[in-house]
Amino acid sequence: MCENNGSSFPCSTHRGLVISDTWPGYNLDVFSLPNHYCEDLECVYIPHGVIVDRIERLASDIMKDIGDNHITVLCVLKGGYKFCADLVEHIKNLSRNSERFISMRVDFIRLRSYCNDKSTEDLQIIGEEELSKLTGKNVLIVEDVIGTGRTMKALLSHMENYNPKMVKVASLLVKRSAGNNTYSPDYTGFEIPNIFVVGYALDYNEHFRDLHHICVISDKGKEKYKV
């Protein structure tokens, strides 16, 4: 699953757990999946347990860097809700069990930029009034996936208007070579090839958010739920 990226360790901490282009995923038959999606998926790409274990480590990296501060976690909906909930839970557990702690407030905004599996120029920000509360605050943006990087760059440049004290970005997934991707978050869960994935709150036209694992959608699934 993990690619040796030239460093002495197979997984670089900056790029997260690097999944190689040749990773075929796991056969659907060896995991429990909802029946209603059985024809719509190609494979289980990252099992739920691996996702949660990786988030535990991200939480501890975040604690090391910004422990003993008050932070505002800005969850980017809808795709970021599972990642954000698990990340906040792990940070809370670490805070409870150590000398250092992070006190947190959690806010939400909603961004929409995808139609089918394609990024569009049209970025909608819903709940922009939340951003005005971020002036002078330490902000941790929690996002599901960075593809072209367009969405995150637009959000960050928009946030500059509100003068936060510090902004860090955690993204569960970052896609390699997804067009003009020049944006790298501060914390990355997994680096993946440029493929479209669903599950663990990531959607395809609002479907598949209820899937436990991160999976690759099949051509049949793309066709079935296309708008």
Ligand code: IMP
């Ligand atoms: P970007 O602007 O291309 O970086 O796309 C970022 C946004 O598009 C993410 O916040 C997701 O909501 C959505 N997105 C990008 N790739 C995927 C994917 O593979 N599955 C589901 N959503 C995606």
Ligand code: MG
């Ligand atoms: Mg998103």
